[in-house]
Amino acid sequence: MKINQHIATIIRKYFDRKESNAERKSLYEWYDDIDNSQKITPERIARLKALNAARLFPLTRPKQVKRLSTFVKVAAAVLLLSGLGYIGLQYYENQQEYVMGAAELAKITPGTDQATITLGSGETIDLENIKLNDSLKIGNTVIYKDEQGQITYAAVAEGLNTADIYTENILQTPKSAQYKVMLSDGTKVTLNAESKLIYPAHFASGKDRIVTLSGEGYFEVSKTSDSRKFMVKTKGQLTEVLGTKFNINAYANSNKTVTTLAEGSIRVQSDNHTIVLQPNQQTVLKDGDLIKQHIDATTAIGWTEGYFYFDNTNAAEIIQQIGRWYDIEVEYDGKTPITYSGKIPKNLNLGKLIELLNYADIKAKAVSNKNNKKKLVIN
Structure with missing residues (x-):
């Protein structure tokens, strides 16, 4: 016996208790038309009977009781499919959850230091492949990994005026990972899990230092001799600093952006608001509104420690x-x-x-x- 795709879809919804009233009616009608001649092995009957209490089989109409023979009939119809295989039993069994011991x-261990860098050329480098105290020269830029695993950017002196050192790099962490990087101006950034930082391999002299963050990052911004501003772009927000320590939480799947200041002073701008923060203050950007509140900054940056x-x-x-x-x-x-x-x-x-x-x-x-x-x- 074959089951069309429409009925198969309703069956799956029924297993998950997500069927509509109309879909349930269609399923009942299909149920009543099942061919009594279908056969099923005793072993499968036993397994299906064990699942019966969990609503898999039989389909029980209000004020109506089905006999075992009818239950077997439904089981046979669902299991003896052409093309769909064991749609009922296997789908249900595979979805059943058990509490892990x-x-x-x-065996589920915490995150580690892990990230990739995507270069301006489009090439992606797994930073695990760079050994401690080793370096990688890419064009006019050197990427060095120190003993703590932090990545540091430096420009080759003779190449400072070439265009390729200003191309954007992307540092990206997966889930269950974080990573530290020192940018070419000496600014240190710790990137939390499932986050992305976009920045130039080398900041152009005389211009503001601008990076883009998605996810969460803790910044220790280095001052420059010419007092160039350091700016962090996130969704709907621009954070402007000179030299300070702060944290930004701006995950793509979150409905808010939280910026917390640990040291120094920063200016946080949204489309309609501008707020200057002092240490142990934070802004929350949500639904276009930017508000300021007092907080112990330790709670926002503790993940870095x-x-x-x-x-x-x-x-x-x-x-x-x-x-x-x-x-x-x-x-x-x-x-x-x-x-x-x-x-x-x-x-x-x-x-x-x-x-x-x-x-x-x-x-x-x-x-x-x-x-x-x-x-x-x-x-």
Whole structure:
């Protein structure tokens, strides 16, 4: 027996409890027309009966009870497909989640120093391929990796006036990674997980120093002899400084941009507002509005020192940070408002981290399925 694609789609929705009333009606009509002659092995019957309680089979109409023979008929119709294979059983079983045990959780380790650089030519370099205390010469630019793994840019003296050293480079970190870079002017940037920094290999003399950030970065801006401004572009915002230390959180999948000042002074501009920050102040840009608030800057820059710092932080933001660092999908039902204050080491495996969250009354667990799709759940 064949099942058309329309019915197959409804079946999948039914497994996930996402079918509409009209789709359920179509499925019931298809159900009643199943050929009684279809056969199924006793082994598959046993497996399907075990899944019955989870709503896979049978399709139960209101005020109507189906006998086992009808259940077997439906099972046969779904399993004995031409072209679609084991649509019912395999799809359902592969999606079923189980709570991961301590041994599995211990294998999910925290992030590391990892990134790539994309050059102006389009070539991408995996920075893991550059050894410590080694360098890479690209045109008129030298990229050096020190003992701590930080990348430093320097221009070859005889090439300062050539055009290629001003081309844009892109430093990009994946999930579960961060990286440090020293730009050609001496400015240090620590890039958090799943972030991207666009900058020139060498800043042109006499012009403002401009970089673009997506994600999160901590900046320690170096002053220049001619007091050139350093500017960071993010979505809907421009941050202007001379010499200072600050953090910007501007992830593409977030509805806000948060800029926090640790030292010095910065000017933050949006389309309609301009705010000057002093240390331990931050701006939040959301829905076009730019507001200023006081904060302990440590909570914003703690990630650069090996900790998650939380100050009355809601659970949705907490698990987003954790998800990026451990490269795991996250889920929070949001039914119970949860906030947390404190710090958690970033070098723990996921199992130890979950223990700490549970100890703090944040009910967390990690689940997986046969497709090895892992997820951190807070409810």
